[in-house]
Each structure stands twice: as C-alpha cells, then as structure tokens.
Amino acid sequence: MTTIRDVARISGYSVSTVSRVLNHKNYVSDGVRRNIQKVINDLDYVPNDVARDLSRGRTKNIGVVVPNVEHPYYTDIIRGIMAAAFAAGYNVLMLPSRYEPQVEHGYLDQLRRRAFDGLIFTSHTMPVADMVPYKKYGEVVVCHDPGSIDISAAYTERGPSYRAAFRWIQRRHYHNVGLVLPRGVDISATSSATIVAYTRVFGTAPEPRLVRTGVMSYSDGYAAAEYYHSQNLAPDFIFANGDDIAAGILQYYRDNHLQAPALMGQENQLSGQLLGIPTIDHHFRDVGAAALRLAIGAASGQFPVHSDFIPR
Incomplete structure (x- = not known):
C-alpha cells in the first residue's frame, strides 16, 4: 500500500513538504506543489484517515451504544444525536449491545484503544461505576441520572x-x-x-x-x-x-x-x-443533542431535560 513516504521518495521532497501539499497548507511554491501532486496522482495515493486522526489524537467519531431500536426512546434520541453530530462535523457509529454487559465492556475497551473520541450509552446493563475508569480515554456519557457518580449525563427528568x-x-x-x-x-x-x-x-x-x-x-x-x-x-x-x-x-x-x-x-x-x-x-431529541455535545467535549457535567405531561 502506498504511503506518504513513498510519495516523498519518488517526488524527491520531504515528508513534511508532501504533508503540506496534502493538507493544502501555504509555504509551498506552485512548482513544488505541481510536482508533488503529479506523483500523488500517478500513485493514486489517498491519505490514511485513521492514521492521520490518531496522530492528531482524535477520530471525529462518536460511538453510540444502542440495545435495540424498537422503542421510540431510541429512535428519538438517535435523531437528536445524529443532528447534533452533523452540525459539529462528527461521525456517529451505532453500536448494538442487546443489554449484554460483556458487549458494553467491549465498547469501552474500544474507546481505550481510541476507536472513537467519545461513547454514549443510550441505555445499559453494566454498573455506571464500572464506566468511570474509562473517562481518561475519552468522554463517556450516560442518558439517565447517574446520581452521585461523577460521569457526564444527559437525561429527561x-x-x-x-x-x-x-x-x-x-x-x-x-x-x-x-x-x-x-x-x-x-x-x-x-x-x-x-x-x-x-x-x-x-x-x-x-x-x-x-x-x-x-x-x-x-x-x-x-x-x-x-x-x-x-x-x-x-x-x-x-x-x-x-x-x-x-x-x-x-x-x-x-x-x-x-x-x-x-x-x-x-x-x-x-x-x-x-x-x-x-x-x-420526554423530549428525547433534546436529550440526544445534549449527549452528543458532552461526548465531543463541547459541554460538560450533567444536563437534565424537562418532560411534559400532556392531558387529552
């Protein structure tokens, strides 16, 4: 597989100069830019987004743990998450769990390995306290009141x-x-x-x-x-x-x-x-949007959302 080092070697320029061309940075003359771009085109080189994001310390991906999608709670909260993620330039990865604790733990391990920048649990079976040690690897958000446990949360009252x-x-x-x-x-x-x-x-x-x-x-x-x-x-x-x-x-x-x-x-x-x-x-779309903001670090703490009884 072609790498940026191959482009640098064949073009005769440094990796840093090739990187500036790939990222459309200044400080590269038009002639150098044309030479490097020709090699990129000839090799059909495409930058590795995963490697690039890891080098920057972020993936722009948010994992959303969803036990199922049958209940309107999940469809509405996901709509809120998706809308907020699109506006913020983030991707959303849907992670099915079926309320299986070992699967939930597996997604936390993926967070530790930087598969995503943050993880939202729309619902879960594992204890919230077990999630706390993973906060050092990225934002962990639950969608219910966590009580006295120090973890980010967005939920309806x-x-x-x-x-x-x-x-x-x-x-x-x-x-x-x-x-x-x-x-x-x-x-x-x-x-x-x-x-x-x-x-x-x-x-x-x-x-x-x-x-x-x-x-x-x-x-x-x-x-x-x-x-x-x-x-x-x-x-x-x-x-x-x-x-x-x-x-x-x-x-x-x-x-x-x-x-x-x-x-x-x-x-x-x-x-x-x-x-x-x-x-x-219960305004679950608002809950989803708040959860996404927490997961990307645009907000912090716990966000209760007011719910309304509608008599008919």
Whole structure:
C-alpha cells in the first residue's frame, strides 16, 4: 500500500513538504506543489484517515451504544444525536449491545484503544461505576441520572411528569391501574422512576400482577393486553410505555370485541395524537443533542431535560 513516504521518495521532497501539499497548507511554491501532486496522482495515493486522526489524537467519531431500536426512546434520541453530530462535523457509529454487559465492556475497551473520541450509552446493563475508569480515554456519557457518580449525563427528568400523570389518573378515580414497563425495576431507571412516582401519588406500591415488563413495541403491547385478559385482571386504566404500545393494547381489545380500559401513553407519538389519549413528551431529541455535545467535549457535567405531561 502506498504511503506518504513513498510519495516523498519518488517526488524527491520531504515528508513534511508532501504533508503540506496534502493538507493544502501555504509555504509551498506552485512548482513544488505541481510536482508533488503529479506523483500523488500517478500513485493514486489517498491519505490514511485513521492514521492521520490518531496522530492528531482524535477520530471525529462518536460511538453510540444502542440495545435495540424498537422503542421510540431510541429512535428519538438517535435523531437528536445524529443532528447534533452533523452540525459539529462528527461521525456517529451505532453500536448494538442487546443489554449484554460483556458487549458494553467491549465498547469501552474500544474507546481505550481510541476507536472513537467519545461513547454514549443510550441505555445499559453494566454498573455506571464500572464506566468511570474509562473517562481518561475519552468522554463517556450516560442518558439517565447517574446520581452521585461523577460521569457526564444527559437525561429527561421523568419524576415531575410521572407524578402529574398519576395525579391525573387518581383524580378520575381509577384504582386498578396496569403499568406496562420496558425492563425490571432493578435494572431500568425508567421503570424505577415509574414505580416511585406511582407509589408516591397513590400511597402504595402497584399490584405486582398488574405490572408488565419487557414491553418495547406495538406487538409487546398487544401481548400485554392479552395477558391482562387471560388472567382476568381487568385493569380499568393502563399506563403504557409509549403511545404505539398503547395502540397495540387497544388493538387487542378491539380485535377480541372487548371493552378496552382507559389508556395513557408516552413520547407524544402520532398514534397517541390520533387516538386522543394523554401522553408524556420526554423530549428525547433534546436529550440526544445534549449527549452528543458532552461526548465531543463541547459541554460538560450533567444536563437534565424537562418532560411534559400532556392531558387529552
């Protein structure tokens, strides 16, 4: 493979002079520039971007760890990241993890080896404390409140909007409330915040049988509704983990000619608007944009983003 040293040797000029031509720098005469450019063209030489970036100490790449893309949380946060990255002149590398801790650790090792300038965890399973030692290799950003752990974070403040939503439900005298959540409370900040808000408003923890986890998509919502019906649980209200998920729940009841419970979604999706159901807008695109700014070093610290309960 042709290198810059080959161009220098054949052209008879120094590597530094060739480098100035390649990078369109001044201090090179027109005649020298033409001679070197001819050799570059003859050899069809293309600079090695990876080697160049490593020599500069940066790659202009940001890794984004994504467990899946089924839930609107991921699609919206990725849109925010991509828009901010494009504006800042950075590339985004999507890194699938499927919530596997060893895979997450592997991406941190890639950060240590300078595969990217920064790493954004849209969600994860490994403890946040285990990420902290890797901060010396590049920016590490999480998209939830890390509490007292010193790590960059961009996240939506769910608590106030969740409490407002549950107070709205309580005022309408619903008492058999089903909760449809993404993952278990012990590993999901979203699920934990939901349970905490519910308990604070209603004064008691939700009925365990009415709590469904692992729900991330329309089809998961459909399956959750089937579970409620098959178990004769008859919730009078279901708080869903997304408007599309609420649509899946509603479709199950309609397909089986059953009276559907009242519903609330999240993420202010088109489906929720068409159904006319209340929702919560977590502004995940803003979270994604803030996470990107942290990852490239354009900002520092922790950035909470306000979320809004939208009654309908």
